[in-house]
Amino acid sequence: MKSLVHPAVIIASVLGILGLVWFALQFSVTIEIEPEPSPVGTIPATRSPTPTPTTPAQSAAPTPMAGTTPGSLRMSNQTDQPVRVALLAKRSPNAYSENPAHWDFTPYEGSTGGLILSLPEGNLTLNKGDIIVAFAQDGSGRYWGPYVVGETPTPVWNSQTQEWQLTLK
Template sequence: MKSLVHPAVIIASILGIFGLVWIALQFSVTIEIEEPLPVNTIPATRSPAPTPTTPAQDAVVPTPNPAATSSGALRMSNQTDQPVRVALLAKRSPNTYTQAPAHWDFAPLEGNEEGLILSLPEGSLTLNKGDIVVAFAQDGSGRYWGPYVVGETPTPVWNSQAQEWQLTLN
């Protein structure tokens, strides 16, 4: 006999994962490792202080990756043979996420070819940098995809022509 997982257990699991992600983001630590200084075999001599320079007129100024700062809709495609739930934890300020994640359910192969634009009950959905997207199989296999951090992880992918984020589950 196949046992089914109650939807409350799934939602509690999703909220628990988002809580762990939130905690990890709040307390993340960056460790920088410095290269060891080379050992001089030549006696040290005093050199004049460097003079400041200004960049040349034709110097290339790096620009940020447009996908890292772009806001747009989310086009979702489930190319798996499993029913999945996609959950979104939207970032609203540098260290604040919305209290309740939004979620959508997809049948196997739903949106397979072109994908489907996701929306909210209140209207359209716009993903912003830092939003977290995760997907879970609903067939009891325990399979999941993500978490994806919009604009920071390789997925979802920014489509500059359509001005939308695209997430394809394989």
């Protein structure tokens, strides 16, 4: 009497291979590269909640500073996306804080005058070399930065208010 084991193994193997081929044909990988978002602009140097027209002097490059002055951070989200802003503070010439801080912004939150950011333990002071990045939280994959305080064009130093200002557009 012949055994039916061999034909069953052959049929199972053929079906398994066909299943793998079908699965491989259904699987695809797509990589899309999006253009970098537009650079971050500046916030007018006013504390009033009403928008003021921007003059060329206000939209110019950051004020050159010797040694880079520490100051608070005024943040404005002028996008239609919820964003998370993260800060990695520089603690020494070759070391950064082990615990980065982050803040979440709804679309257009702080868009006219910006909001001063703080930490749970008190005021936030940015120093030269601190790194700031922002990520859209809507799944679009948009990001802004990284910005290195005192080394990249943004955030911008406002000598009148003694603040760093960062606006996401």
